[in-house]
Amino acid sequence: MTETNQQFYSFPAPAKLNLFLHIIGQRSDGYHQLETIFQFLDHSDTIEIRKTQGNSIELLTPIDGVLHEDNLIVKAARLLQNHLLKKNHSVNSLFLGAQIKITKILPMGGGLGGGSSNAATILLALNTLWQANLSTTELAKLGLSLGADVPIFIYGFAAFAEGVGEELTAVYPEESWFLVSKPNVSISTASIFTDADLTRNTAKVNFNDDIGKLDIDLCHNDCQTLVIKKYPEVAKLLAWLVEYAPSRMTGTGACIFSRFDTEQEACRIQSLLPSGIISFVAKGVNTSPLRSAIKNLITLQAENAGY
Numbered sequence: 001m002t003e004t005n006q007q008f009y010s011f012p013a014p015a016k017l018n019l020f021l022h023i024i025g026q027r028s029d030g031y032h033q034l035e036t037i038f039q040f041l042d043h044s045d046t047i048e049i050r051k052t053q054g055n056s057i058e059l060l061t062p063i064d065g066v067l068h069e070d071n072l073i074v075k076a077a078r079l080l081q082n083h084l085l086k087k088n089h090s091v092n093s094l095f096l097g098a099q100i101k102i103t104k105i106l107p108m109g110g111g112l113g114g115g116s117s118n119a120a121t122i123l124l125a126l127n128t129l130w131q132a133n134l135s136t137t138e139l140a141k142l143g144l145s146l147g148a149d150v151p152i153f154i155y156g157f158a159a160f161a162e163g164v165g166e167e168l169t170a171v172y173p174e175e176s177w178f179l180v181s182k183p184n185v186s187i188s189t190a191s192i193f194t195d196a197d198l199t200r201n202t203a204k205v206n207f208n209d210d211i212g213k214l215d216i217d218l219c220h221n222d223c224q225t226l227v228i229k230k231y232p233e234v235a236k237l238l239a240w241l242v243e244y245a246p247s248r249m250t251g252t253g254a255c256i257f258s259r260f261d262t263e264q265e266a267c268r269i270q271s272l273l274p275s276g277i278i279s280f281v282a283k284g285v286n287t288s289p290l291r292s293a294i295k296n297l298i299t300l301q302a303e304n305a306g307y
């Protein structure tokens, strides 16, 4: 790779599901203590990046309804850049700029973690392109300041999560097919977490010292109980879906995932969905597709450097 005329590299930013989501308490800063299992979906936004001279961060494809300065893509790039300049890392500070393009397919505000996933992809990809060599732990710590869901996308393995979602233990849930359906409502995460009626005292799950033995079907999503009370559209779609497959809300909603053994069956039920419901079919995966993209880039960089 030469330092002039840089090319664009492409990286996935996958969706996540919360296979269950228990709220077991609340910290004094207002953040909720959770227990959840994160699994990724092989359904991703695509982010293309090339490093540039100087230090400007340019998002060439704005996202409708999200201001440039508020976009988690721009915030993540700036956060890493400032961190590297402040810490005086041995990076080539002449090349700490980036041009970025995103092809967005993940519905926003659906509980699929799209914004957090975009931020994590930027942190991991720029760390590699800028040859900053920060560890995954350092990147996850930086990412946590952007959102509670960013660390899981940085680590990239399916996990049982505690704390605010950042204390992770690897787990290997079945990699099923999912139909993900979005009721026609937009739900802000903050509005659910600040609602007085949210259940915040679910008992800690008991694994009998073996996370693998946890029966996910016996767990639930504490946010779902509140959301279906507040949003009849979600209650209605969920009632429809459970007639066909085990179905549950992810995160603070509004997306609902329905589990199937085969892609064909998931697609069949998708074709029956009431009109006007946005949906997609995807496979649950225990390793984020971003990990192999980063690994490939590292290999390419090593080859180009003549190792």
Ligand SMILES: C[C@](O)(CO)[C@H](O)COP(=O)(O)OP(=O)(O)OC[C@H]1O[C@@H](n2ccc(N)nc2=O)[C@H](O)[C@@H]1O
Residues within 6 Å of the ligand: 018, 021, 030, 031, 032, 033, 034, 036, 111, 113, 116, 146, 147, 148, 149, 150, 163, 164, 165, 189, 190, 193, 251, 252
């Ligand atoms: C619901 C989940 O998606 C489950 O994975 C996450 O907990 C939310 O993660 P996120 O969207 O990255 O959340 P943040 O951007 O950090 O916070 C959004 C809002 O939710 C509240 N929030 C978030 C996470 C958490 N454990 N407790 C909270 O009370 C925050 O106070 C904030 O008002």
Ligand SMILES: Nc1ncnc2c1ncn2[C@@H]1O[C@H](COP(=O)(O)OP(=O)(O)OP(=O)(O)O)[C@@H](O)[C@H]1O
Residues within 6 Å of the ligand: 063, 065, 066, 070, 071, 072, 073, 107, 108, 109, 110, 111, 112, 113, 114, 115, 116, 118, 119, 149, 189, 251, 252, 253
């Ligand atoms: N790059 C981005 N992609 C999506 N949303 C973004 C981005 N940058 C900022 N946002 C803001 O974040 C909000 C939440 O979007 P996101 O798709 O992450 O929601 P979500 O899936 O409900 O997240 P979570 O499950 O983490 O609560 C959006 O409504 C938007 O205003």
